[in-house]
Amino acid sequence: LAKTTQPISMDSYEGQEVNITCSHNNIATNDYITWYQQFPSQGPRFIIQGYKTKVTNEVASLFIPADRKSSTLSLPRVSLSDTAVYYCLVGAPIYNQGGKLIFGQGTELSVKP
Amino acid sequence: KAGVTQTPRYLIKTRGQQVTLSCSPISGHRSVSWYQQTPGQGLQFLFEYFSETQRNKGNFPGRFSGRQFSNSRSEMNVSTLELGDSALYLCASSLGQGAGDTQYFGPGTRLTVL
Numbered sequence: 001l002a003k004t005t006q007p008i009s010m011d012s013y014e015g016q017e018v019n020i021t022c023s024h025n026n027i028a029t030n031d032y033i034t035w036y037q038q039f040p041s042q043g044p045r046f047i048i049q050g051y052k053t054k055v056t057n058e059v060a061s062l063f064i065p066a067d068r069k070s071s072t073l074s075l076p077r078v079s080l081s082d083t084a085v086y087y088c089l090v091g092a093p094i095y096n097q098g099g100k101l102i103f104g105q106g107t108e109l110s111v112k113p
Numbered sequence: 114k115a116g117v118t119q120t121p122r123y124l125i126k127t128r129g130q131q132v133t134l135s136c137s138p139i140s141g142h143r144s145v146s147w148y149q150q151t152p153g154q155g156l157q158f159l160f161e162y163f164s165e166t167q168r169n170k171g172n173f174p175g176r177f178s179g180r181q182f183s184n185s186r187s188e189m190n191v192s193t194l195e196l197g198d199s200a201l202y203l204c205a206s207s208l209g210q211g212a213g214d215t216q217y218f219g220p221g222t223r224l225t226v227l
Contacts, residue, residue, distance in 0.1 A: 043218030098169030099161025
């Protein structure tokens with residue numbers, strides 16, 4: 001499983017776009033990049049997953065450069081309710097990992113009014 | 114589609130007791146994984162079940178066990194509870210096959226051991 005590095009914390013203000021970058025230099029060919037969001041005392045919530053280039057859904061965008069050694073989660077126009085911990089995970093399809101996801105420390109995003 | 118559900122949401126037990134937690138996966142998902150989350154250790158994988166068989170196991174003592182039923186619902190059991198077992202226990206379900214498959218988590222069960 002590729003090791004990931006992401007900032008421990010970030011601050012932002014309501015209405016701003018937030019970009020959280022994750023570094024994964026040892027990503028393997030069949031690895032996917034997945035982001036989760038977690039609020040205190042709740043289960044992680046799946047945000048977005050991608051393999052290459054750009055993926056967009058109703059919540060966020062995921063930018064993956066051609067070398068796939070990093071990825072950037074983009075949250076448009078954040079609000080106070082986006083204050084949470086964001087985890088970047090890199091790995092093979094979950095069934096290839098025996099159902100095991102490895103979570104790092106995550107990025108604690110604080111959105112201020 | 115209904116999400117992953119876990120019961121109970123909160124539980125208080127005393128040392129030495131045992132506890133059983135329940136998880137109902139998303140309809141159609143055949144894989145259920147369990148995780149323990151504590152402030153000190155973060156999210157740690159306990160085990161995964163697929164089609165009633167344990168496919169993978171994390172590094173936890175034998176006091177932690179689980180099972181999966183034919184309808185994919187899963188239970189985990191912790192025997193002889195210790196203070197350090199106080200944690201948020203999360204279950205996650207996935208299809209268990211296919212490229213791009215990923216896990217969806219339930220709200221968790223908050224276990225407090227006194």
